[in-house]
Amino acid sequence: MNPSAPFSAAGESSGSKKPAPSGREQNFQQLRIEKISRNFGATAALAALDLTIRSGEFIALLGPSGCGKSTALNCIAGLLPLTGGTIWLDERRIDQLRPERRGFGMVFQNYALFPHLTVRRNVGFGLKMRGIPGNEIRRRVDAALELVQLQAHADKLPGRLSGGQQQRVAIARAIVIEPPVILMDEPLSNLDAKLRLEMRAEIKRIHRDLGRTTIYVTHDQDEALSLADRIVVLNDGRTQQIGPPEELYAKPANLQVARFMGYRNILELDLERVEGSFAFLAGSGLQLQGIAQECLTSKRAVIAIRPDDIAIEPAQRKINEAHPRNVIFGQAELVEYCGRDYLVDVLAESGVLLHARTPRRIVTGDRLRLAVSPERVLAFSPA
Amino acid sequence: MSSAASIQRKTVDVTALLVAPGVGLVLLLFLYPFLYGFLLSFSAHEGVGLRNYVKFFSTPFLSQTIATTLWISFPATVVNIGLALPIAFATRRHRLQRLLTAILVVPITLGTVLIAEGLLLYLGPQGWLNRFLLVTHLSTSAIHLTHNYWGVFLSLVVSGFPFAYLLLLSYLTGIDPVLPQAAATLGASPWRQFIHIYLPLLVPGLAIAFCLSFVQAFSVFPSAVLLGAPAGPTRVISIAAYQAAFEDYDYPMASAIAMIMAGVQLLVVVLILAIRVLFYRGPTVGPKG
Numbered sequence A: 001m002n003p004s005a006p007f008s009a010a011g012e013s014s015g016s017k018k019p020a021p022s023g024r025e026q027n028f029q030q031l032r033i034e035k036i037s038r039n040f041g042a043t044a045a046l047a048a049l050d051l052t053i054r055s056g057e058f059i060a061l062l063g064p065s066g067c068g069k070s071t072a073l074n075c076i077a078g079l080l081p082l083t084g085g086t087i088w089l090d091e092r093r094i095d096q097l098r099p100e101r102r103g104f105g106m107v108f109q110n111y112a113l114f115p116h117l118t119v120r121r122n123v124g125f126g127l128k129m130r131g132i133p134g135n136e137i138r139r140r141v142d143a144a145l146e147l148v149q150l151q152a153h154a155d156k157l158p159g160r161l162s163g164g165q166q167q168r169v170a171i172a173r174a175i176v177i178e179p180p181v182i183l184m185d186e187p188l189s190n191l192d193a194k195l196r197l198e199m200r201a202e203i204k205r206i207h208r209d210l211g212r213t214t215i216y217v218t219h220d221q222d223e224a225l226s227l228a229d230r231i232v233v234l235n236d237g238r239t240q241q242i243g244p245p246e247e248l249y250a251k252p253a254n255l256q257v258a259r260f261m262g263y264r265n266i267l268e269l270d271l272e273r274v275e276g277s278f279a280f281l282a283g284s285g286l287q288l289q290g291i292a293q294e295c296l297t298s299k300r301a302v303i304a305i306r307p308d309d310i311a312i313e314p315a316q317r318k319i320n321e322a323h324p325r326n327v328i329f330g331q332a333e334l335v336e337y338c339g340r341d342y343l344v345d346v347l348a349e350s351g352v353l354l355h356a357r358t359p360r361r362i363v364t365g366d367r368l369r370l371a372v373s374p375e376r377v378l379a380f381s382p383a
Numbered sequence B: 001m002s003s004a005a006s007i008q009r010k011t012v013d014v015t016a017l018l019v020a021p022g023v024g025l026v027l028l029l030f031l032y033p034f035l036y037g038f039l040l041s042f043s044a045h046e047g048v049g050l051r052n053y054v055k056f057f058s059t060p061f062l063s064q065t066i067a068t069t070l071w072i073s074f075p076a077t078v079v080n081i082g083l084a085l086p087i088a089f090a091t092r093r094h095r096l097q098r099l100l101t102a103i104l105v106v107p108i109t110l111g112t113v114l115i116a117e118g119l120l121l122y123l124g125p126q127g128w129l130n131r132f133l134l135v136t137h138l139s140t141s142a143i144h145l146t147h148n149y150w151g152v153f154l155s156l157v158v159s160g161f162p163f164a165y166l167l168l169l170s171y172l173t174g175i176d177p178v179l180p181q182a183a184a185t186l187g188a189s190p191w192r193q194f195i196h197i198y199l200p201l202l203v204p205g206l207a208i209a210f211c212l213s214f215v216q217a218f219s220v221f222p223s224a225v226l227l228g229a230p231a232g233p234t235r236v237i238s239i240a241a242y243q244a245a246f247e248d249y250d251y252p253m254a255s256a257i258a259m260i261m262a263g264v265q266l267l268v269v270v271l272i273l274a275i276r277v278l279f280y281r282g283p284t285v286g287p288k289g
Helices: A005-017 A071-076 A118-127 A134-147 A163-175 A193-210 A221-227 A245-249 A255-260 B002-017 B019-039 B051-058 B058-089 B099-112 B112-123 B128-135 B149-173 B178-183 B189-220 B222-226 B235-246 B253-276
Strands: A031-042 A045-052 A058-062 A085-089 A106-107 A180-184 A213-218 A231-234 A238-243 A263-275 A278-283 A288-291 A300-305 A310-312 A327-337 A342-349 A353-358 A367-372 A378-380
Touching: A031 A071, A045 A071, A045 A085, A045 A213, A045 A231, A045 A238, A058 A071, A058 A221, A071 A118, A071 A180, A071 A213, A106 A163, A106 B178, A118 A134, A118 A163, A118 B051, A134 A163, A163 A180, A163 A193, A193 A221, A213 A221, A221 A245, A231 A245, A238 A245, A238 A255, A245 A278, A255 A300, A255 A378, A263 A288, A278 A300, A288 B128, A300 B253, A310 A353, A327 A353, A353 B019, A367 B019, B019 B253, B051 B058, B051 B253, B058 B149, B058 B189, B058 B235, B058 B253, B099 B112, B099 B149, B112 B128, B112 B149, B112 B222, B149 B189, B178 B189, B222 B235
Parallel strands: A058 A213, A058 A231, A106 A180, A180 A213, A288 A378
Antiparallel strands: A031 A045, A031 A085, A231 A238, A263 A278, A263 A300, A278 A288, A300 A378, A310 A367, A327 A342, A327 A367, A342 A353
8 A cells, every 4th residue: 555645635635625724734845044144133143045946846955053054944844934045835925925825734853742642642643724524624633643553542642652752643644734934953862872773774764655745854874864855964054065965975075074974084294296087195194195185275184084094904014115095004992882984083193193994894903994985085276 | 677667756856946936935825815716606685695607697688798798799799800911921921020010019909098098089079080081071971980899899899800910920930931831832722722722730729729819808898997888788697797706796606607607708718629630730840760
C-alpha cells in the first residue's frame, strides 16, 4: 500500500467540498524568499537571506547557535515580522500575513504540545481550526497517528509521553493539516543520541512518503547532510553558502563553512606559488599542495583538511630523509576509539597538531606517516 | 540497607522540625482563636447549645445578611475577574506593563478607608462626577452612587480589581508563549488562541483568583459602613457580627455569626474548587522530553 494513501485519500474526498482554508495552496511551484532580514534593536539577527525553494524540496538551515537560523524560520512562519524583504508563494505575497493565514506547519524545538489536550486533539487542532467536520478530522488524525505509529497513545495527555513520542505528535500535528510548507526548528535537539538517529530516519521517511516542502533548522551538520536536498549555511545572520550536501561537503565556499563541514585541520601557511588551480604552501615544517578555493592574493593562505582525508600508516623515518609534498611524519599524541575507526591527534615533527581518522589500530606514541591527496587540501585566503 | 533507610528517616525528621515555628504560629494566631470562637458560639446565657445558630436563621433581620452580602460580593467578584482577565491579557507583554502594574497596585496599599473617603468625595452628591454631569447637562439631577449598594460595589471593585489583576497576570505569564504561537501556525486566530489555549490553561488561576477575591469581598466591612447604607441594603454579615459583639455585647452570638460567615465562604470556595477539578490542572508549559 502506498504509505501516503491516507493523505491522498483525504485530499480526494475533500477535493470538491474542501472548506477552503482561505487562500491556502496545497500545490505551489516555488517559495521565494527575497532578501529577508530581521533586526533586534541595532543588531541584525538575519541579513538579506535570499532563497528560492522548489515544491517538495527539503532545505536545511545550518549554523551555530545565534547564527540567525531560528530567526529565519520564525520569519518564514510569520511569528516574527520582517525588518526587510519579501516572501512569495508563487505569485502571492505572504510576508505580511499572520501565521494563521500562512498555514505553514511548524514543529517547535520543545514541541509546544498543548498540555491540556489529548494526543488526538493536539493532532486534530489544526483541522478543527479549519472547520473540517468531526468525522473527517477523526479519519485524518487516525491516518496521521498511524504514520507516526502512535495510534495506541491517541487518548493520552502529552505529559505522559516520552520525548520521542512527543516529537512524533508534534510532527503529526504539523503534517495533518497538509500545509504547503513544513517548518522544523531543531526538532531533534532534545532527544538522546539513539532516538535522534531513529527520528532522523523517521523524518526522512515521512518526507519521502509525503513529499512535503520542508525547511529544517539545525546546528548539526550530520542532520543537515543526511536529510537535506540543499543546505543553507548561516553565520552571524549572513548566508555563507547554499548548495546540495555533496557540494558543501566537498567544496565549502569559505573557512566558516569548512569548519562547519568537519574540516578540523585548519592551518595558516606561507603561499609559495599558485599554478592553475593548485596552490603550493609551506610553513610550520609542512610542505603541502592544495587546491585554491578562491583567488589567493596575499602571501599567506589557510588550508583546511578533513580528518578522514588524511591517510595514516606506521612509519620509521630515517633522520633527515627527504619526503615528498603532502606527506607528514609525526607521533600519535591521543587516540580516541570510535568503534568503526580511530580518531588520532598526531603531533607532527614540526610541532603542529593534526587530526586524522583511520580504521587502522593506532596506539598512543606510535610513529606515523600521514599523507593527503592535493585534491583534499583546500586553500583559502586568510580571513 | 536498613541503615540507609534509618539515616533517611532521621534526615526527614530533622528537616520536618523546621516547620515547627510556622506550625506553632498558625496554631497560636489562627487555630486557637478559631477554636475558641467556635466553642464560644455554642454557649449562650441560657446554656450550651445551638441556640445562637437557631436564632440567626430564625431572625430574618440576621439571616438575610447572608443574601445581602452575597448580592454585593458575588457580582463584585465577577466584575473584578471579568475586568482583570482581559486587561491582564492585553498588558501581559506590553512594555508599559510595569508602570501599569505599579499604578494598579496603589489601591491595595491605600486600604479600604482611604478608598471609601476618595469615592465619597468623587461620587457623592456634591462630588466631581455629579458636578461634571450637571454642568455638562448630561444629567438633570444628581446620580446617587454613595450611601447605597453602588457605593459598596464600586469600592469593592476599586480595591479588589488590582488584586485579581496581579494574580491573573502572574498566571498568564506562566503560560508558555510558544503554545499560542503553535496554535497560530495551526490556523488559530488570536481570539481562538485565547479560547482554546489561554483560557483552558488559565482555569486553575481563574478559580484561585475567584476564591480569593470572593473571600475578600464577602468579608467587606469598612466600605459597607462608610459608603453603603449599613442599616438597609448593605447591611452585610460582618455588620451583623459587629453589632452583636460591640453593641449587644453578645460575644457568643457574634462568634456564631463569624462561624456562619466562614461556613458560607468555605462553601463557595469548595464549590469553585470542585468545578475546577472538572478542567485540566496540569502544567501550563509544554511537556519536556
